Amino acid sequence: MHHKLSVAAAVTTSFYAAPQAPTDARRLFDAACTALGLDADPPTPLRAGRGHASALILAKEWGLTELAERLTRAIEASYEPTWDDDRGEFTWGMSLDEPHPRGQFNAFLAAAEAAGPGMWTRLSEAPLEPCPQVVDVDFPAVALTRAEWVNGCLMLKLAPLVEDPNRTTTFRIVDVEPRLWYLTGIPNATMDVTPSCVIVRVPLVHGTLEFTPGSY
Amino acid sequence: MELSKRSLGWLRYLDRKAKTPDNWNKDGRPHPHWDDRSDPPMASWHRFDLVDSSYALGLMAHRTPAWTEPYVAILDELIQRHTGWWSAADWLTQFGPDPDRAAYPDAYRMFIPEQLWGSYDVPGWTANGIEPWGVQMDPIAADGMLFYKGFFLVLLGIRSMIDPDQKWNSPFEMIRDGANTFTWTHTEIAERLTEQWMAAPIGCHCENTKIWPY
Known part of the structure; x- marks a missing residue:
């Protein structure tokens, strides 16, 4: 026996189908958005749930800018974005007045925050391109909001939870060629090049580090 | 590309949540910050919080x-x-x-064919043990429970997409309840699900007797 549901339920189906069957997923998604009243600004507050967040992931995935903006406005107005400044933690209370942020709904909202054009598809399409990695970062006290190799240079953006230019933090860069490297961008940052890795010491400040190859 | 300030804030929260010790064995209990409340009757189980949380991690990577x-x-x-x-x-x-x-809330009517109301298990009720399958204690080997092994593969798959170390292709024990201890690897779980799909092209059961379109 087949049991029929509202096409609005396809907002979930399309989320999982998008990387595998994008054309069908898009048709389902468009129908679901219409059924959910997303052709215009939806009435707020939105009911706590995952549907609008998964719709936002796909709107960003497919570059549907107007829809993404509409969803973002409604989510901002409805889902109680909340900072814990001491811990540097961000969650959505969703107006549920619960002792812990609602995990499943927060998970979709966090995915929507991190989403971008084509990213949901790329995640399942192929493994991340292997590259020399930064390891032993003192997370969560220290984080990197940018960490990518661009034309042979490693671009790092340091984001300590608490800035203190008189203290340093240390991390390693592994699997890099043992050659001359330059480290620039944050004053007083230093490094030791060893046969197995590069050890970086940097003051606990916000800033951008560039790790650039020199001559052999 | 960069992580937004909010993404970093949520990453810090999830890091603390995931590294807070708790016990998911039968004699334990997940910490209450793991969500077993959302979207009953199908998704109101702790494991959905684990799987759903992995999507943002994959995107952030x-x-x-x-x-x-x-x-x-x-x-x-x-x-x-x-x-x-x-x-x-x-x-x-x-x-x-x-x-x-016979005592389901009215909210469940949307999940149950009208003519079967009162004599039909709501989606989310897994019905382990019903015929013809009988009791199957290993949720991976079981004929049903697609939504367990499928979403677990998503979780394992996202990890494998961002780290090639094959950690979860070494055998690991699941359930760990005396005789009900089962050994699997990531690849073996995928192979088991492939077998099931090949044997039942219409789809595999999530809850016993229920096949979903995704």
Whole structure:
């Protein structure tokens, strides 16, 4: 026996189908958005749930800018974005007045925050391109909001939870060629090049580090 | 690409949540910050919090591809919990037809064909043990429980997409309840599900007797 549901339920189906069957997923998604009243600004507050967040992931995935903006406005107005400044933690209370942020709904909202054009598809399409990695970062006290190799240079953006230019933090860069490297961008940052890795010491400040190859 | 301030804030929250010790074995209980409340009756189980949380981690890894360490560490915590008894608490406690069939709330009417109201298990009731399948305590080997092994593969798959170390292709134990201890690897779980799909092109059961279109 087949049991029929509202096409609005396809907002979930399309989320999982998008990387595998994008054309069908898009048709389902468009129908679901219409059924959910997303052709215009939806009435707020939105009911706590995952549907609008998964719709936002796909709107960003497919570059549907107007829809993404509409969803973002409604989510901002409805889902109680909340900072814990001491811990540097961000969650959505969703107006549920619960002792812990609602995990499943927060998970979709966090995915929507991190989403971008084509990213949901790329995640399942192929493994991340292997590259020399930064390891032993003192997370969560220290984080990197940018960490990518661009034309042979490693671009790092340091984001300590608490800035203190008189203290340093240390991390390693592994699997890099043992050659001359330059480290620039944050004053007083230093490094030791060893046969197995590069050890970086940097003051606990916000800033951008560039790790650039020199001559052999 | 970069991580937004909010993404970093949520990553810090999930890191603390995932690294707070708790016990997902039968004699334990998941910490209350793991969500077993959302979207009943189908998704109101702790494991959905584990799997859903992995989506953002995979996306964030693509934003900082030279720093995947924090995502992999959290994913390992999520996966480890998904091997515990509590990850399959529905399958391991919901045997036979639901004794509460006649007392479902009206909100469940949308999930149940009208003519079967009162004599039909709501989606979410896994019905382990009903014929012709009988009791099957291993949720991976079971004929049903697609939504367990399929979403677990998503979780394992996201980790494998951002770290090639094959950690979860070494045999690991699941459920860990005496005789009900089962050994699997990531690849073996995928092979098991492939077998099931090949044998039943119409689809595999999530809850026994129920096949979903995704």
